Amino acid sequence: MTLQDIIQQLDLAVLTQKTDFSTITPAAGYASDLLSCVMAGARRKAVWVTLQAHANIVAVAALLDLSAVIITEGAMPDSSTIAKANEEGVVLLSTQKPTFLVVGRLWEMGLRTE
Amino acid sequence: MNTDSIRAERVITDGAAGIITRVEELAYELKVGEVMTSPARTVTPDMRMSDVLALFRDFKVSGAPVMVNGQLVGIVSIADLIRALQENNTPAAVSEYMTTQVTTLEAGSPVIEALKLFAKTKVGRLPVVDQAGTLVGIITKGDITRGVLRALETDYQEEEVRKYRARHLFEDIVSDRTSLTLRYKIQQGDFAHGGNASSHIKRALVRLGASPQLARRCGIAIYEAEMNLIIHTTHGGVIRVEIEPHQIVMETIDDGPGIEDIDLAMTPGYSTAPDSVRELGFGAGMGLKNIQRCVDDMYLDSTLGRGTRLEMRIFLKPEEQLGDTNALADRAGKNGGMSQ
Numbered sequence: 001m002t003l004q005d006i007i008q009q010l011d012l013a014v015l016t017q018k019t020d021f022s023t024i025t026p027a028a029g030y031a032s033d034l035l036s037c038v039m040a041g042a043r044r045k046a047v048w049v050t051l052q053a054h055a056n057i058v059a060v061a062a063l064l065d066l067s068a069v070i071i072t073e074g075a076m077p078d079s080s081t082i083a084k085a086n087e088e089g090v091v092l093l094s095t096q097k098p099t100f101l102v103v104g105r106l107w108e109m110g111l112r113t114e
Numbered sequence: 115m116n117t118d119s120i121r122a123e124r125v126i127t128d129g130a131a132g133i134i135t136r137v138e139e140l141a142y143e144l145k146v147g148e149v150m151t152s153p154a155r156t157v158t159p160d161m162r163m164s165d166v167l168a169l170f171r172d173f174k175v176s177g178a179p180v181m182v183n184g185q186l187v188g189i190v191s192i193a194d195l196i197r198a199l200q201e202n203n204t205p206a207a208v209s210e211y212m213t214t215q216v217t218t219l220e221a222g223s224p225v226i227e228a229l230k231l232f233a234k235t236k237v238g239r240l241p242v243v244d245q246a247g248t249l250v251g252i253i254t255k256g257d258i259t260r261g262v263l264r265a266l267e268t269d270y271q272e273e274e275v276r277k278y279r280a281r282h283l284f285e286d287i288v289s290d291r292t293s294l295t296l297r298y299k300i301q302q303g304d305f306a307h308g309g310n311a312s313s314h315i316k317r318a319l320v321r322l323g324a325s326p327q328l329a330r331r332c333g334i335a336i337y338e339a340e341m342n343l344i345i346h347t348t349h350g351g352v353i354r355v356e357i358e359p360h361q362i363v364m365e366t367i368d369d370g371p372g373i374e375d376i377d378l379a380m381t382p383g384y385s386t387a388p389d390s391v392r393e394l395g396f397g398a399g400m401g402l403k404n405i406q407r408c409v410d411d412m413y414l415d416s417t418l419g420r421g422t423r424l425e426m427r428i429f430l431k432p433e434e435q436l437g438d439t440n441a442l443a444d445r446a447g448k449n450g451g452m453s454q
Contacts, residue, residue, distance in 0.1 A: 036400035039334050040407065052395045059309020063316060063333040065326065088313065
């Protein structure tokens with residue numbers, strides 16, 4: 001499953017620069033709004049689902065080499081956060097759906113964390 | 115061996131996807147003026163098409179702006195020349211065959227604008243003008259390809275040179291004990307720049323030859339410590355990272371308020387973060403525990419009212435040593451052989 005499949009099937013908005021998402025294969029998933037939990041629990045190349053939308057999610061995603069951040073419930077990062085994400089090569093995606101639904105869909109698609 | 119694995123890793127991470135992305139970025143970053151051919155070979159309306167033929171042949175160009183007293187009045191291309199040849203009319207004046215409806219581009223426009231125009235107008239070349247409308251050059255798709263390749267090569271070489279220099283840093287300097295010290299000032303409450311120092315430290319370690327796992331461990335530990343300075347201190351503090359081939363010592367120092375009960379602070383889930391900070395997703399009470407998990411040695415010293423000093427140490431295995439990884443790996447290999 002590629003990031004392209006996830007974006008299409010979950011109908012996610014791409015907030016950062018568009019690249020060839022079909023070459024990115026997420027290796028795991030993680031959901032939390034507490035940054036330290038993410039630091040402790042998210043695997044490399046994971047997709048992180050959160051409703052946090054402030055600039056620090058970019059630092060967390062970059063430090064952990066995450067595949068993408070899915071921001072839920074329509075929370076919207078400001079333009080400087082998006083600019084910072086582009087600079088760091090972090091993919092930010094957005095949806096109106098709540099975290100629970102997004103995680104459920106990712107699980108159905110076969111995304112697992114061992 | 116080591117070089118090969120480093121190279122293989124780069125191919126995967128930067129792979130085709132990365133390069134496509136960078137090309138797209140470059141289409142927005144590079145300016146028309148940076149990739150165009152300048153000055154352009156120009157002709158005048160009263161020149162003969164046979165002169166155009168000679169110009170195209172001699173200078174290997176496929177089109178030329180037509181100028182009168184410094185004013186752009188048209189463009190003549192190889193297609194126009196072919197028409198003249200078919201009609202056996204090469205003595206004719208350029209003005210008879212040139213195109214007068216000319217689309218121009220400003221030198222300051224991003225290359226993406228040129229690509230859009232090429233797609234829209236189907237022309238092979240576009241004259242480039244400055245802000246005053248004066249002709250400064252000409253651009254073709256070939257110029258763009260060359261410009262992008264040149265920029266990609268520069269990018270690649272710059273990062274390679276940086277990595278090469280960093281990897282040999284320790285090797286080139288002779289002392290009984292060489293270390294590299296990085297220092298960062300962190301302001302209390304500066305959430306907007308939270309994680310910047312950690313990112314810079316992580317990048318420095320990668321350039322020094324750290325494995326992704328090692329860079330990640332250091333990154334997580336120093337991020338938690340950096341956020342603690344932003345969230346919990348009175349004025350902020352400093353981060354100091356001392357890198358040696360065999361170990362990394364990371365340290366944060368602040369001048370208050372200090373931790374009342376260190377054992378309690380180390381308890382997972384315990385946090386003194388205010389609600390405003392918790393709303394941002396901090397204050398899970400996991401920070402110090404995360405640090406402990408990532409480093410080999412952690413030392414926390416705090417006096418209430420005076421400040422806190424946190425020291426984190428990571429010891430590097432022989433195959434992880436920073437500086438010149440190849441030389442160290444070779445040495446380790448030779449030693450292994452001798453002991454057998």
